[in-house]
Amino acid sequence: MGESQFVGSHMMRSPAPSGYGVSFLRTGDGAVEAHFTFDASKEGPPGFAHGGAVAAVLDEAMGTACFEAGRVGFTVTMTVNYRAGAPLNQPLRVAASVERTEGRKTFTWAALTNHDGQLIADATAIFIMSERLSQALKQNRSTNDE
Amino acid sequence: MTFVGSNFVGRGFGLRFAADADGVLCAAMTFDERYMGPPGIVHGGALAAALDEAMTATVFHHQEPAFTAQLNISYRQPVRVGGAVRVRGWLTGREGRKRWLRAEIRDEADALCVEAEGLFILMSRPNT
Numbered sequence: 001m002g003e004s005q006f007v008g009s010h011m012m013r014s015p016a017p018s019g020y021g022v023s024f025l026r027t028g029d030g031a032v033e034a035h036f037t038f039d040a041s042k043e044g045p046p047g048f049a050h051g052g053a054v055a056a057v058l059d060e061a062m063g064t065a066c067f068e069a070g071r072v073g074f075t076v077t078m079t080v081n082y083r084a085g086a087p088l089n090q091p092l093r094v095a096a097s098v099e100r101t102e103g104r105k106t107f108t109w110a111a112l113t114n115h116d117g118q119l120i121a122d123a124t125a126i127f128i129m130s131e132r133l134s135q136a137l138k139q140n141r142s143t144n145d146e
Numbered sequence: 147m148t149f150v151g152s153n154f155v156g157r158g159f160g161l162r163f164a165a166d167a168d169g170v171l172c173a174a175m176t177f178d179e180r181y182m183g184p185p186g187i188v189h190g191g192a193l194a195a196a197l198d199e200a201m202t203a204t205v206f207h208h209q210e211p212a213f214t215a216q217l218n219i220s221y222r223q224p225v226r227v228g229g230a231v232r233v234r235g236w237l238t239g240r241e242g243r244k245r246w247l248r249a250e251i252r253d254e255a256d257a258l259c260v261e262a263e264g265l266f267i268l269m270s271r272p273n274t
Contacts, residue, residue: 009182009183009184009189010179010180010182010183010189011180011181011182011183011189011191011192012189012191014180018180018181019180042158044158044202044213045213045269050158050195050198050199050202050214051195051198051202051213051214051217052158052191052194052195052196052197052198052199053158053195055191055194055195055198055217055219056189056191056192056194056195057191058191059189059190059191059194060189060191063183063190074184074187074190074221074224075190075219075221076220076221077218077219077220077221078190078194078217078218078219078221079216079217079218079219080194080214080216080217080219081215081216082213082214082215082216085213133184133185136184136185137184137185
């Protein structure tokens with residue numbers, strides 16, 4: 001695994017029920033995406049994921065886009081717009097990218113779609129860069145790599 | 147959302163929400179390392195999920211099942227993994243089938259860590 005490959009937060013990487021089993025790929029131009037499924041552990045309305053599960057995946061996607069841009073940081077604000085239900089046990093795609101930067105702020109965007117490309121939810125978030133977090137993540141990687 | 151006595155138990159974290167006299171739904175929670183984002187810090191998405199759960203408990207408390215249409219979240223200070231927090235939700239307005247809500251996560255010192263505004267839409271009533 002290359003030094004620049006980001007595998008995501010503990011919560012997202014770890015399996016259900018508490019985790020999501022999601023890991024991201026770089027898709028070029030700084031964008032990131034992941035393909036995953038929500039299982040029954042994420043159920044809200046019958047047959048669909050709850051709003052919080054959708055928010056969590058979008059937040060992770062946008063944080064990963066920040067990482068890809070070399071701007072690791074903390075979420076300051078996030079807005080999620082829910083357009084359609086997120087079906088359980090179906091392949092979904094989440095994609096995110098950095099829209100622009102302003103000093104230490106990073107403006108990001110993400111979208112969750114189903115396998116037909118139908119939009120389930122979209123989100124924007126502002127992250128604030130943290131050098132301390134960047135260093136802490138580098139330390140974690142060096143202790144985890146074999 | 148399920149009901150245990152007069153409590154509302156969320157589908158996400160299984161938070162047990164109880165309503166106070168003012169209709170504020172409140173639950174206690176400690177996020178352990180399963181919910182870690184940055185090292186030692188609770189994932190922003192986990193916090194968003196807890197806020198969504200509080201708002202869902204609130205609409206159920208008002209006997210108006212509804213789904214999330216929009217969440218606007220502001221992260222004020224980090225929540226440490228292993229720290230006890232209180233999650234609260236309450237209704238702020240109604241407009242047709244729209245429901246406006248607020249939710250908060252506060253730490254043991256009652257400091258505001260995360261706050262959110264939510265827009266929920268009433269679920270359709272089944273035809274009878």
